[in-house]
């Protein structure tokens with residue numbers, strides 16, 4: 001089935017990352033707080049959740065366009081993304097792109113230090129929305145391609161920025177995925193987005209519930225759907241992922257692995273789901289593809305995205321369960 005999906009012509013994708021980053025990753029044996037430690041040379045990659053989605057989908061044959069605000073440093077992002085076949089649309093701002101640091105220990109434990117990023121003025125927010133409108137019109141309308149809005153919102157961006165992007169997608173008849181957290185995720189519930197991709201902690205924060213079992217996540221998803229949410233793809237780290245729609249619930253996961261770096265695993269999960277989201281592909285296969293891509297991302301250094309050979313290798317490891325046991329645990333402890 002996964003080979004069938006990969007054989008289909010890839011559709012275009014446009015991603016929006018209001019708060020992009022330069023991701024610096026250093027590797028170390030064990031992190032010791034308060035000590036001077038020597039690390040590996042930093043791996044520097046263009047990052048931010050939507051940027052990562054564009055990078056991995058481009059690597060799987062999709063025409064990918066990444067929209068992001070950038071100041072004088074715009075060319076730095078373009079020069080990192082162009083060799084990865086990602087077309088970059090930069091929206092000029094006065095601020096600078098943030099640097100986010102990932103410290104990865106030998107056992108795969110990843111500590112992220114994310115800067116706040118450049119504040120946007122209301123004129124810059126308007127320019128970002130105008131760029132989204134234009135890219136949707138020129139790259140997505142009538143193609144079956146997806147719009148993806150992902151990551152935290154920088155200062156100055158309104159909490160409902162993704163809901164406004166959802167209006168653009170809705171008016172254009174283009175499917176939309178949103179991956180964000182906090183107030184931006186709360187504002188996205190009623191946005192009409194086709195899929196929301198919280199991780200378990202983000203879903204706990206959103207619903208104010210402690211989520212320990214499949215039954216807990218199912219109840220939380222039902223509460224969100226009552227408020228207007230549509231499909232939910234909930235990533236749960238080593239516990240795989242759940243897909244919850246009005247048609248049912250699916251769980252997928254695979255054998256334990258020791259991650260090389262988990263940065264971007266959630267972005268690749270969402271990307272796998274989008275890659276498989278074509279008419280005729282059933283929800284179980286969409287979820288299995290999502291989980292395979294997330295697992296493959298864990299085996300890459302830093303925010304490096306997996307290639308088709310990596311994701312198809314992981315697809316063979318993934319099991320899917322339709323209507324999983326409500327008592328199944330979704331987190332440790």
Ligand SMILES: Nc1ncnc2c1ncn2[C@@H]1O[C@H](COP(=O)(O)OP(=O)(O)OP(=O)(O)O)[C@@H](O)[C@H]1O
Nearest residue numbers: 199235236237238240241263264265266267294295
């Ligand atoms: N330790 C692990 N073992 C096996 N699979 C993992 C592990 N960590 C992550 N994964 C895979 O990656 C997917 C995404 O991980 P996770 O839920 O941590 O995403 P996330 O918190 O959104 O990540 P990020 O924000 O860094 O992109 C999981 O659904 C799972 O398939």
Ligand SMILES: O=P(O)(O)OC[C@@]1(O)O[C@H](CO)[C@@H](O)[C@@H]1O
Nearest residue numbers: 021047048049100114151152264
């Ligand atoms: O601060 P945000 O926007 O929530 O997350 C940003 C970020 O951690 O997300 C990506 C991994 O998912 C990284 O490329 C990037 O550094």
